[in-house]
Amino acid sequence: MPLPLTSEQLDAAIAAESFSGVLTIDVGAERTLERCEGFAHRALGVPHTPATRISAASGSKGFTALAIMRLVEEGVLGVDDPVRPILGDDLPLVDGAVTIEHLLTHTSGIGDYLDEDADADIDDYVFSVPLHTLAETEGFLPALEGFPQKFPPGERFAYCNGGYVILALIAERVSGRGFHELVQTEVCDRAGLIGSAFLRSDDLPADAALGYLEETGDRTNVLHLPVRGNGDGGMYLTADDLHRFWNALLDGRIVSPETLVEMTRPRFDVPTEHKRYGMGFWLGRRSSSLILEGYDAGASFRSTHDPETRTTVTVLGNSSEGAWPVIFALADAMDGTTKGKFPDED
Template sequence: MPSLAEQVEAIAAATGFAGVVAVDDPAPVPGTGGRSFAAAYGMAHRAHRIPNTVDTRFAIASGTKGLTALTMVSLIEDGALRLSTTARSVLGKDLPLIGDDVTVEQLLAHRSGIGDYVDEEADHAVTDYLVPVPVHELATTEQYLTVLDGYPAKFAPGQRFSYCNGGYVVLALIAERTGGVPFPDLVRERVCVPAGMPDTEFLRSDELPDRTAIGYLSATQPRTNLLHLPVRAGGDGGIYSTAADLSAFWRALFGGRIVPHRWVAELVRPRSRASDRMRYGLGFWLHGSSDAVILDGYDAGVSFRSVHRPGTGLTHTVISNSSEGVWPIARHLYELLSG
């Protein structure tokens, strides 16, 4: 039987995958010869023929939400906020269509019912132009007020689960106004530094540094995602990271080095049955019948999945600089390793 690395290689070749695949297995099953490996495929910059490497930085889209949730919990641990804090108590007169009773906890759990600036339930392609203002106008958290405003509530707070990107931008606003420093700095200081994630940060898409992948709309199309996403992302998605940083993230999270263990348990406690196979906690997806904790990201020029099994310490991460690139390999690893 082919090794795990050989199976991944075959899928990558068949699909034209560009990105990085990493499996971190601290306690491999006896007789398997070990399953840990990291491999890079395809181009980080197609025009200049710059290949991806295992330490290339990629945008992770909504994988950012887990880091946003941890930033909020860190502020709560410091006494600056509570899960029961209402958005209105921090927003003041901004975003008046958000109800007075919407709480931080409901925003984290996607149970706030607020209207969303990107409707996840609408029928649109990932490559559509969805940002309602010129993307260069979204470089700071406060600038998102323009696109968040004017969306009426979909249902009463707490009534049900409804995935909401706008809710996580609101959380970033709350964090920034409460913490007194820009949201990207809060994430770096409260999550990335204690987790040992030196290559994880919010970057501007129009001035990407070296060792950073440009996002492409498909595996074959040369068009980039530069005009599709905010020039600098916020609380709902878009931070850049590496496979190694993500492995470090999971170890630090469940080692209690970002927030105390009691808060880790709270973050991964199921709040909703999101689908037949998936549940949701606070900022993290949870497998419906195993202990797998998951961060997912999907956007124009970005696809990402990182899965961690707290019981065994197994982590597998697939990260790509094309819209659909991750899913064939991610599904294979998910079925093979996570059950």
């Protein structure tokens, strides 16, 4: 696949918000573009490499959905199962009609502990509980409490972070295994991923990038996000692993082809995002592209895969805004549009 923009245009997109991170394009087994910009650790001058582990924020929701669907394939769960019996006395404001499928497709209508529609800046302090308590799934329960149902389950699409934490909680309770272990064994290991994992932000290995709030300076996101990500985000991924992931997914090594068809069936057109949604995956609005995307304090990410050409375009950024000009500049290659992230784009 030829690069859909000149090197000068790509350089301009990289410079627009001082992109820091890793950009790769892989076509089949061939890497056709690789750019590593900026630093994984600014103060120490540690440069990015294609193997740098960078937080994908909400991009890891696809991994949560796959872990759930592995349990469905094993007969431990059903997509039509109500979640209320599994939650028991916890989270009593979750409607009794909410099912696993509602949570997977963002149609549960439950109140969200991280409301995407709230008028907040990306570097605001939005959590109501101490971040060090948000390391294991059960530890998120106090943060999820007290949010009334917004609309009846199944009525419409409304992106919900809390729903994916509840999915992680459900996965643990029905399997008897920790959520992070489930993702590792049922998704990462099956896909042959080498470096991707849920890491603690206060205990990062040398090959993991710090997440920076701004495009300059050394201030990180460690006081803005859970100390370890969970069902709704925060997994650290590598560009190399992402191409392995997409190929494994399409080759039926994570879930069956039939399950993948169900997960990537367009359920909703989401005009404000210029995309469609399946189960855990965004979908191209006018193409067959599969998309993982994340945006958070210190993280800006999108990986898009074209199943027809086995082309993966990945942009992993370790600052809040730096990756978006690059993502938009490359979007034409996959979906014929530069629209992609912000609902107020022209």
